[in-house]
Amino acid sequence: MIKRSIAFLSSLKLTIALLIIIAAASVLGTVIPQQYGAVGSFRTLSPELIDLFESLQLFDLYHSIWFIILMSLLSANLIACFLKRFPTSWKLFRKIPSLDTDKHFKNLPPERIITVEGKPHGVIGKLEPLLLKRYKRVRKKASERGAVFYGEKGAYSRFGVYITHASVLVVIVGAIIGSLLGFEAYVNLPEGESTNAVYMTRKKGIKQLDFTVRCDSFSISYYDNGMPKEYRSQLSFLKDDTVLFQGPLLVNHPITIDGIRFYQASYGSIPGDEVYLTIRKGDGETVLRTARAKDPFFLNDNDASVEVVRIEENFMSMGPAVLLEITSPEGSTSFWVFKYIEKIMDRFPEILDKVPKFNPGLYRPCLFGLDRIESRYYTGLQISKDPGVYTVAVGSFFVILGFFITFFSAHKRLWIRVAEQGEKSMISISAHSSKDPVGLKRDIEHLMKHISSLRE
């Protein structure tokens, strides 16, 4: 049973099946909107389908149990294949090649046999240093009338495939380290504000940082054609009233504090706490006035105070509006002042009768108007910590190294026999290469040229 499951785990059929299933699952994940994108698709899918997708974890497919199982199976398959094949490769690598046999020299094509002047003794004396220079693990077996040599190069070639596969495992390990010990979070930080709490993207909930980040300012610059050129957040990182770091955060240039990386991810604007009001007084004169939220000002001669109580960028889908509270000796009134009051009244002519609180002239004889709300930027920061990233980087490097060894190097083996033939020596060359017959042929031709120039 154990044997059979090991055989199953180390089978190539499993490898290919897994590669194809993982590819197919990944396709599914690009078709079905994932995570936050999924919310938007709820309107277009039927409830049954949503339930089905939900129960199969298809809205977060790449982190679903079954996708993780597939990846674990692939890892198990990699390990099993490694354990099954590596010992054989190692044994072959360590094996001392036999020089006894004549089998290598049987059926050699005539161009692999040459005759050179001189007795074997002298030829061997010259051949040996040549082989030692060009080949590794050169062995020699001398006999009375000659010698047999063995040489090889590129023996490491067979390990390329193990390097690649072990490195893929290292990458997977790095990804696991990252998902267990790292986190991803975001925070939208208005200009001038600071926080030490950020929102977790995957694990949900709030993460407390042990330092504070403050957005001092945010700015965008544009090219002449209107395309954005630069998003820049001026950030300060503070701990116990000491500044850890202060500097600009740009896209592609994250800031790292305590191993936690900050990225410029997005931006937006929110209403500030300053508004511009127009006030037409009883005498028909209109003035423009700025007002700050919760900071009352006096209307005329100290008789009535006006306070901006609420600022809404889009109140009841009717555009920007502020809620004013006017306190005078006669009592207090509060009402909303819309920026687009004329358009609203065009669409709903009776609105002021139905909702008196929407009447900007409720405090007689003044008529209020909203010129604009001062907006301010917030910067969208992405925050992440991934201790597995170096492992992944090292793994990736060795994947590529393994590729080069696997695909661009070849194990070449060579047997050379020098035998006495009268006053001359007969040299036979037999060779074998795992992958590169063309390169091998070139090598041999090179060697033959050298040998034929050997003379005592």
Added chain:
Amino acid sequence: MVLNTTILSWVTFIYFGSATLYLFRMVTGKEFWGPPATYTALFGLLAQSIALVLRWIESYKMGIGHAPLSNLYESLIFFSWTIVLLYLIIEWRIKSRNLGAFVMPFAFISIAYASFSPNVNSRIQPLIPALQSNWLISHVITCFFGYAAFAIACGLALMYLIKGLGRDDGSSAFFRLLPNRDILDELSYHSVVIGFIFLTLGIITGSVWAYSAWGSYWSWDPKETWSLITWLIYAAMLHSRLIRGWRGKRMAIMSIIGFGSVLFTYFGVNLLPGLHSYL
């Protein structure tokens, strides 16, 4: 029209000419058409290289200097450039022009789409903040050499399948000139290996870049995911060949499926929402 785009639209016709000459050679079976086909392609490649350099210089003159690898137009132009470059290297190495009729059309279609589609804007545009990175050049170059090698492998696979349709009585020059199936299979395998290495490098350079731009080296963005899908398909193909010894028709079909996945990674992904909204 700016000089570089004018040259590039002329290169479209040059590649069309070259592809036609290669096809003529295949149909008539006369080597007479061969050298002109090669020299036309070489001339086109030279003109295209000059245009790319001019475009690069032009962007610096505009004050928004960057390598011409930053939008759909520039990537299509670069795609055709890599295909022709790789093809000519292969032609020179194997000393045979027989692949030309199946590879040059890919280069022609790519550059023709760039030059003549109304959806493709040929203006030099400045780099948006996300693209302002030193990784842009290495990422785009590795990816497109990968794509080009897979395009060539796909051309070879098509030749393999077409060769199988013909009767081997030598009566038709076209079928006679198609290399024998073992050679096609071997060449296709080598192209896939080259493509696979470049694709892996492209994915790695891309994730290094993503790590400094998006906050994570891998975020399952659709283009990332599709590059992984492509990688898995070719990985399955290489394993079945190297270990199970699959050859021939199955490999040819997998190579065509793989290239379909490459094309979807390149173009199709833009239909899906994601971070790679530029190309």
